[in-house]
Amino acid sequence: MTNSLFAASAADLTIDRIRALAARPDQVESLTLEFKQQYSKSLVTTIAAMANTYGGMILVGIADKAEPGIERVVGVDAQETIDKIASSCREKFDPPWEPTVIPIPFDDDSGLSVVAIRVDPNVAPRPLLIDLKAPIRLSGQNSTADRARLLQLAREEPSAGVLPMGQNVMAPNLSRDTKGDPTEDFILRMGINLPMGEAGAWRPLSERAINALAQALNDSAFPRALLNLGQGALDQFVGFQPLGHNRSRTARLAWQAFSSTPVRHPLEAVVTVKLPEVYGSASTALMATVTIDVISRLRQYADTFEKVGLPGEEYRYPVPNLATLFDGLLQTVADVKVVTEIARITDIDSALVAQPRELHLVAGRQVKDLLHPGGLKEIPDAGASAGVVFRANPALDLRVAAERQEQVDDWLRQLGLDAGLTGMEALVEEYRAKAAPNA
Structure with missing residues (x-):
């Protein structure tokens, strides 16, 4: 709708x-x-x-x-x-x-x-x-x-939640090595909950449907946003395709960058589709979930293998690159082809594929240490923050570029404040001013 x-x-x-x-x-x-x-x-x-x-x-x-x-x-x-x-x-x-x-x-x-x-x-x-x-x-x-x-x-129960207006998803967990150190710089997670149509409730996932969703994702703005985050250093990658743990009611599609360093996948994106188990369920409001995870190890990659645009241990994430990633995520979840394929899998009208309401960022270190310091200044005694929960403005239509930009800019400003930094608003204005002639 x-x-x-x-x-x-x-x-x-x-x-x-x-x-x-x-x-x-x-x-x-x-x-x-x-x-x-x-x-x-x-x-x-x-x-x-x-x-x-x-x-x-x-x-x-x-x-x-x-x-x-x-x-x-x-x-x-x-x-x-x-x-x-x-x-x-x-x-x-x-x-x-x-x-x-x-x-x-x-x-x-x-x-x-x-x-x-x-x-x-x-x-x-x-x-x-x-x-x-x-x-x-x-x-x-x-x-x-x-x-x-x-x-x-x-x-049905009075609070069956027929229209999926609430799109809350669980925050992701970082993986850790044998020493207990996180193996990712950060994970971004976005997701939506979907009602199930009658056929979708009993029909298993088909290879054709999953491959069609993978193609829609590969044709979207998502891959370009991922490559932009890598600043030209990700010269080996594979587009979205099925990856492990796929079952009759669960499918995982992964986009992966490769390297020959100990950090095998500097950057990954995983889209997971989960249909509800209907056998033995008395619920009248069966819900499917679609989650999108962006898993970045670019800083760890730079620490072990220096490449053009990734200056070793000094590498931090530029704010414009994060802006492009946020925009690519939002543009993808509103993409007509992606929405259509998700609707086909769940057997519902594409109008019921709601726009996400939140984005989780969980970092392996303080967020302020991940951001490129240019233009940003630490607020004294601001405290530490290793994550952010971004809420989407429900009044914005993510299909519209100007409204999507408004959402991204709000999230960037929140990112700076939650990280205990000043100067983010000026950085965002400068970035938009430079991008305007090319819009």
Whole structure:
């Protein structure tokens, strides 16, 4: 779904963002998104259907289809529309329930607005009935729950977490050698939780599906960001391919750089797909997980084998390289091809592949000792930090370059502060100024 709009605060829902959404050629009605030019009796059915399925957003005041030369965002009278929605919900729903309704006024004197209806299945009283029937949502349209689905809705726990709005993942653990020293400079971990479709719940992972995901990852911005982190020193590497511990419901895809030094893999990226075990499970909200780990040993590599761009033991990670890595990660998890393949594996609508909410960084030493010191200054008595948890702004759409850049810059500023350093804001501004002419 349009997760950024669903999670955004009311103040962040502007008419400019709505127009930008409606103007996207790839943004069509889906399992979790519907456009309505004006209020109609079918609107209340769509609300119930979304509540009984994965939730979503309905935007009233936008034409269903985009036509060349015709303005799609037409607007409605907000108060009149909201009154009709509230009245219909009270009269039609069993039990009575109202979703969140937010008017988004035009930025002119027309008095028109787009009315956003947020349907959160985690707070709706499921099953939500209309005329003793439970509407459900299919891709871009409504249907009616059969007996099995109706029983499933009635039996589920109230906090089943149908729509994966919370994307928390466990922090990674560093490996250690026989002396107890960490074998990595740092590990970055990002992940998402996904609902399972009916076929995905019982179907084992196929080689074709995993290979298709590997190809999508290799075609994404991820490999370029990894190579950039190595500053030209990673001349031997293998793209994403299956690697060890693959089972019928677990798959690991790894990108690996190679060297002839004791640090065999200076840099790795591992994408792990885990489908839930369904046998013997009574849960009605089976969830799959996809995690992405970036494992860097570049500093250790520089200590043992000096190469161009890696000046021995003095090597530290330049902030612009980390910015590129963050951006590559975010760009990849929002990449249409990657999202499509993940959705196929889990048998869900691609709209349900939510954008990640957090990024973990766990370091083998103090973070400030990993960063290139140019432009940074240590804060006295700031204390030690060997890790950071970055939270993503849910109002940002990672598919949009400008919003993705805003998220990366926020994370870089947090990185500096959590490491006990000043000067990161100036470094970020300088980096963006240099990059702007080439954007």
